[in-house]
Amino acid sequence: MxxxxxxxxxxxxxxxxxxxxxxxxxxxxxxxxxxxxxxxxxxxxxxxxxxxxxxxxxxxxxxxxxxxxxxxxxxxxxxxxxxxxxxxxxxxxxxxxxxxxxxxxxxxxxxxxxxxxxxxxxxxxxxxxxxxxxxxxxxxxxxxxxxxxxxxxxRLNKIAGDDLVATSANTYYVNVTQAEAEAFYDVQKKTGDGERPVSYGLNTTLVKDSTGEFSEKTWCTEGLYGPVISRIVYWLEKAMEHAENDAQRDVISTLIEFYRTGSLDVFDEYSVKWVKSTDGMVDFINGFIEVYSDPLGLKGSWEGIVEYKDIEATRRTRTVSDNAQWFEDHSPVDVRFRKPVVKGVTANVVKAAMLGGDEYPSTAIGINLPNADWIRAEHGSKSVTIGNLISAYSVASRESGMSEEFIADEETKLLVERYGEVCDELHTDLHECLGHGSGRLLPGVNSDALKEYGNTIEEARADLFGLYYMADEKMTELGLLPDGEAYKAHYYTYMMNGLMTQLVRIEPGRNIEEAHMRNRALVARWCLAEGTAVKMVKGDDGRTFVHIEDYARLRSLFAVLLAEVQRIKSEGDYGAARNLVEAYGVKIDAHLHAEVLERYRRLDIAPYKGFINPxxxxxxxxxxxxxxxxxxxxxxxxxxxxxxxxxxxxx
Incomplete structure (x- = not known):
């Protein structure tokens, strides 16, 4: 076919x-x-x-x-x-x-x-x-x-000033307030290993009983979700029989041990082995991974994905990962916050073979793991760009009319048509492979210091890393972009999305809640507020458009913001994170929102897409x-x- x-x-x-x-x-x-x-x-x-x-x-x-x-x-x-x-x-x-x-x-x-x-x-x-x-x-x-x-x-409340735990309907906390949850895990963090901390609370439900006592109910074969986890373990054991090599077999075995014991030390052991297991054609993610669904950014939602390598397309991501040290050394962030030595960066383009849990039916197109900062620093990370999902999105977006409706002029439309797909793929590679893996925390800074703003800041950091480097002449030198004009296509569509088109995903009267959307709004609106590179203009017919007046200046703004966002993360500056996100990433201009919704309605296309598994x-x-x-x-x-x-x- x-x-x-x-x-x-x-x-x-x-x-x-x-x-x-x-x-x-x-x-x-x-x-x-x-x-x-x-x-x-x-x-x-x-x-x-x-x-x-x-x-x-x-x-x-x-x-x-x-x-x-x-x-x-x-x-x-x-x-x-x-x-x-x-x-x-x-x-x-x-x-x-x-x-x-x-x-x-x-x-x-x-x-x-x-x-x-x-x-x-x-x-x-x-x-x-x-x-x-x-x-x-x-x-x-x-x-x-x-x-x-x-x-x-x-399900997930992020309104500043609310009790984010008590007002969120997820089941990560039972009869617990935000202050109580933060105090409970602060004690664990203070008494744990400060150099190599486990992911406290990642795989448990925190419960306060009628006497006021707190306990964690662990998600494991003998605990919460036990019957389902036992079935996962059964199939992981079957998978071990077909492992491609001993390292892959050891990864699966250690994951099984984690599911049986619930031990976060074992989870870290599994994560290290998973990062180092790179020789097989087949790979997978299975477990309690991302913390975006927890208002405190601690509890991992369950997700799964099975993938196999796209050997030809992986040559692009390998070029990126092989030059990881160059990117880190030339970053516009303060040298104190850079990694002196970048270790173990592995990147592949893969084809998804099965999606599950929080990766299904709506899924990411790029993934970088593990999330533990100390594992990244000492052992590196693995990144994937999921090529067959990107291809499906690309086919679905053709003839949608989005370019004609929202791009300001014919010259920019042609630029996006010519370079849009290759730029999207490269930004995903830079975001996942190097952005998330770049930088470091200062000694003594807790990886959860930014609390409910941590996910948005982290996504902004990775996006800004990719945006800054897309305009670098190194991209053409490495053969990652065809010429020095290509990056402009992505700069335009990124700003258009952050300022306007992503608003179609939000109901009138609501704020931006999701971390990735807050990130894009934060980046785009901060640059707009600077007033020297980007403007919102009205066409003759009254429609609003994004106009980039100075692409070089826009890149310099990305550099300034990247340096500040990295500082916030490296120093654990919660106050600055809160101020930045709340100022630029949350509120919506009601008039612009109404205009965007009406223009999108006329196009008659769905703002969200998801996948049916084969x-x-x-x-x-x-x-x-x-x-x-x-x-x-x-x-x-x-x-x-x-x-x-x-x-x-x-x-």
């Missing part, structure tokens, strides 16, 4: 367009590598319910209840209420719960409470998560959560031996989600 014949698009609903991604080159892998990918894929799919559970205490129950309704043979499927309920369920599937995956606000159902109660009463009782309750009692429990906008209204199908001979793994792309979004609910759930 050629790329032109492949159907990338599936269903569209709410503000979401579902896409498929291709596994080019999969057929050329060895049978053992295919089996390894299959086993790791099963381990990835089994973590799904953990993410649902982390993102809200009622998510799994609501999902199961709604799935029972849509599977009911007796319910009418053409009524407006049913259609609204089905779309609500699709949003729940997409966001791993009842909260928007980006904005974190609770979904508003388009069906009535009376319809919901009647529909649940018609569902197959065997499919409902009753757990000893009657159908009426189940509805009584779920109705306020679904229909009352004041009950658990947001189905990996074992092929056996007459004796029952697996002789191949085939890839099936025909499963629809609804079919996949209902199948996952049946096959990968312990609820």
């Amino acid at each position: 050629s790329s032109s014949d492949f159907n990338y698009l599936d269903i569209r609903f709410a503000d979401i367009q579902m896409l498929r991604y291709r596994l080019d080159g999969f057929d050329g892998l060895s049978l053992n590598q295919k089996k390894l990918i299959y086993c790791l894929a099963e381990a990835t799919l089994w973590g799904r319910d953990i993410t649902f559970g982390q993102f809200g205490g009622y998510n799994l129950k609501i999902r199961k209840t709604l799935e029972a309704v849509v599977l009911s043979r007796d319910i009418a499927r053409t009524t407006l209420d049913y259609i609204a309920l089905k779309d609500y369920l699709r949003r729940v599937w997409f966001s791993s719960g009842i909260y928007h995956h980006y904005g974190c606000e609770k979904f508003k159902p388009g069906f009535s409470e009376a319809y919901f109660r009647n529909a649940v009463a018609m569902a197959d009782v065997a499919l409902l998560p009753l757990d000893g309750m009657t159908v009426g009692e189940l509805c009584d429990e779920l109705v306020p959560v679904i229909f009352d906008s004041d009950v658990l209204p947001t 189905v990996l199908v074992p092929v056996s001979d007459q004796e029952g031996n697996v002789v191949d793994i085939k890839v099936d792309y025909t499963e629809s979004y609804d079919e996949q989600m209902l199948r996952y609910g049946r096959e990968y759930s312990m609820v």
Whole structure:
């Protein structure tokens, strides 16, 4: 099947367009590598319910209840209420719960409470998560959560001045306030290893009981999420049988030990081994990784991804990683905050083979891990750019009309058409491979010192690193960009996105909440406020456009801001982080927002996109031996989600 014949698009609903991604080159892998990918894929799919559970205490129950309704043979499927309920369920599937995956606000159902109660009463009782309750009692429990906008209204609250823990609906903390959580982990940090601190609180729920005592409930095979984690371990053990080498086998074995013990020391041991394991064709991420969903930036949401290398495309990222020391030495940040010696930077372009948890259906296109600063400093990091997902996004964006609607002039449109894709790929490489891995903390600075602003500052730091270097003549010298004009395409689209087009993802009247969006707004608005490189201008028809008056000056502004953001991180300057994010990264101009939403509405395109996983199908001979793994792309979004609910759930 050629790329032109492949159907990338599936269903569209709410503000979401579902896409498929291709596994080019999969057929050329060895049978053992295919089996390894299959086993790791099963381990990835089994973590799904953990993410649902982390993102809200009622998510799994609501999902199961709604799935029972849509599977009911007796319910009418053409009524407006049913259609609204089905779309609500699709949003729940997409966001791993009842909260928007980006904005974190609770979904508003388009069906009535009376319809919901009647529909649940018609569902197959065997499919409902009753757990000893009657159908009426189940509805009584779920109705306020679904229909009352004041009950658990947001998954992740980031409003300055609020108790961010008590007002967030995730399940990382139970009966705990923000002050209590911060005090609890401050004690651990003060008594722990200051040179090589573990990721305190990464894999636990912090609970305060009725007597006021605090305890951590660990996420492991014998603890919270134990049945699901045991299934992950089962498939990891199967994967070990097909490991490509001893180092890869040791990585998987150590991850299994972490899942069984919950020990953060073992997690660090696993992370170090994972960084050093670079020889195989196949790699994976599986575990409690990113902390963006915790208002305090401590708890890791569960995620999984299985990948294999794109050898040809990796030559670009290897060029970047091989010159990591040059980039660090020439950074515009204070020499005190640079790494004297950059260690172990590895970068690959990969093809995703399976997505799971917080990486599914909405996923990153680039990843840099591990997150522990001391591991980065001593052992390095691994970065990936996920090429087949970028390709799917690129195909979906063609003919969207975005350039015609939002780019100010024909010259800039042509610039973006010519250089946009190569610049996007390079910025992802620089962001993930070098940006996140650059710089260092001063001695004694805690990696969590920036608290709720840490994620935004870190993303700004990586973005600014990439932006600054894209305009450097080193890019053409290394063959990473075709000429010295190419970088301008990315400078323009980045500023346009940060100032305008990303606003289509936010409902009127709301602030920017998500860390990556805050980062882009912060960078773009700070540069705009300087007034010498970028302006917002009105066209003859009244539409607002971004106009870059001086690209060289804009680069110098990126340098100044990068130096300040790195200082904030290196010194752990919480006050400066708060002031910078709150001043530039949060509030929205209501008039501009309304204009952008109206212009986007006329284009009739979905602001968010997500992915349907391919189905990996074992092929056996007459004796029952697996002789191949085939890839099936025909499963629809609804079919996949209902199948996952049946096959990968312990609820």
